[in-house]
Amino acid sequence: MMLNKVFDNILDIPGVDGVCLFSTMGKVLINRMPSFMSPDIFEDGLRRITALYDTMDENFLPCDDYLLRFEEKWVLFRRADQVVLLVLAADKANFMSTRMVTNMALKHITPALLEELTAAAGLAAAPAAPVLVAPAGAASAPPFPVAIPAVVPAPQAAAPVEKAAEPSKAPLRMFRGRAY
Amino acid sequence: MENNLAIQQIMQTPNVIGYVRCSESGVVIEQEGNEVDVLANVIVYFQQIAVLIGESFGLERFHEAQIQGKSLIVVCIPLNGEVLGVILNSRARVPEIVGQIRQILHLA
Numbered sequence: 001m002m003l004n005k006v007f008d009n010i011l012d013i014p015g016v017d018g019v020c021l022f023s024t025m026g027k028v029l030i031n032r033m034p035s036f037m038s039p040d041i042f043e044d045g046l047r048r049i050t051a052l053y054d055t056m057d058e059n060f061l062p063c064d065d066y067l068l069r070f071e072e073k074w075v076l077f078r079r080a081d082q083v084v085l086l087v088l089a090a091d092k093a094n095f096m097s098t099r100m101v102t103n104m105a106l107k108h109i110t111p112a113l114l115e116e117l118t119a120a121a122g123l124a125a126a127p128a129a130p131v132l133v134a135p136a137g138a139a140s141a142p143p144f145p146v147a148i149p150a151v152v153p154a155p156q157a158a159a160p161v162e163k164a165a166e167p168s169k170a171p172l173r174m175f176r177g178r179a180y
Numbered sequence: 181m182e183n184n185l186a187i188q189q190i191m192q193t194p195n196v197i198g199y200v201r202c203s204e205s206g207v208v209i210e211q212e213g214n215e216v217d218v219l220a221n222v223i224v225y226f227q228q229i230a231v232l233i234g235e236s237f238g239l240e241r242f243h244e245a246q247i248q249g250k251s252l253i254v255v256c257i258p259l260n261g262e263v264l265g266v267i268l269n270s271r272a273r274v275p276e277i278v279g280q281i282r283q284i285l286h287l288a
Contacts, residue, residue: 037237045236052229056247060222065248068230071241075233088237095275 003113006105007032013101015093017073020086021109021117024079026050029117033088049077049084067095080106082114187264188212189284195272197252200265215267219254223265227256246274259285 010019011032018033026046028039049066056063064079069091076087076098085102190199191212198213206224211217231242247254253268255278264285268277281287 042236045233048229048233048236052226052233055225055229056222060218061249061252063247063249063254065246067246067248068234068239068242069244069246070234070239071243073237073239075237075239 003030003105003108006101006108010087010098010101010105013089013093013097015090016087016098017090018088019105020088022046022084022086023118023121024050024053024082024084027118027121029083029114029121046084046086049086053079053084076102078102078106080109083109186284186286190266190281193277193280193284195269195277196266197269198267201259202263202265204261204263209262213267215252216265219265219267223256223263227258227263230256244278246278255281257281257285257287259287 007019007021007030010016018037019030020028020033020042021030022028026043028046031039033039033042052066066077068075073088073090074093074095076089076095078085078087085105087098087102089098187199187201187210190196196213198211198216198219200211200216200220200223201209202220202224203209204224208220211220226245226247227242230245234240234242242258245256247256251270253270253272253274255266255268255274257264257266264281266277266281268274
């Protein structure tokens with residue numbers, strides 16, 4: 001995927017430690033953060049960034065780019081229409097170079113690519129749901145994989161997969177980060 | 181008093197259109213220039229959430245933020261328990277101005 005190469009270009013900048021692309025709903029679409037930093041760890045950060053955008057849009061001015069400087073690192077987050085690109089870098093990283101390369105990255109994020117990424121993120125998250133549902137319904141109803149093949153073989157098995165994919169398409173109908 | 185005078189010098193810096201200084205509790209200590217009323221409402225919240233965002237990524241000691249809008253840029257600097265927000269126009273060269281502000285305020 002072309003976007004992966006663009007992300008590689010960002011990571012090639014000396015001092016850049018990680019890049020992450022997430023939707024304005026807070027779902028991680030591409031994670032190229034350092035390996036010790038799992039999405040669970042910075043989930044709160046993404047929620048706070050989303051809250052920051054909302055608050056600043058409502059109470060100040062709609063601003064897309066924020067740079068936060070800390071003692072040894074800085075965090076840059078840049079918002080496109082439906083996504084936020086986050087860059088984590090060391091102090092020595094060239095900020096202007098990072099801006100230039102991230103401009104390119106944001107240009108590559110087309111609605112079609114975004115749809116693809118969101119679907120992939122949805123599918124990646126999908127296996128978690130049945131695990132939570134299955135034990136609760138186990139006492140009253142037979143487990144899903146056993147019951148369906150016995151009654152109707154193929155068509156019934158395909159239908160739930162489509163249903164599961166639909167919710168992940170729904171958030172795509174957005175304008176400037178807001179669902180309509 | 182000395183600090184107040186130093187902050188007022190910021191307005192002499194080219195492309196600076198306003199500044200606001202607030203206490204941690206959100207009380208406006210001083211302000212001057214354009215667009216500062218709106219900034220005064222959000223600057224303390226912004227600083228607090230910036231610190232929290234940093235914590236989420238394991239980062240400590242927040243010392244500066246830049247907010248880039250279409251027509252203006254805001255620089256936010258924590259200052260001895262207070263927050264300083266400086267509004268620049270879009271023609272400003274941010275790193276140079278931040279350097280000048282830090283010099284004026286005797287910050288490293």
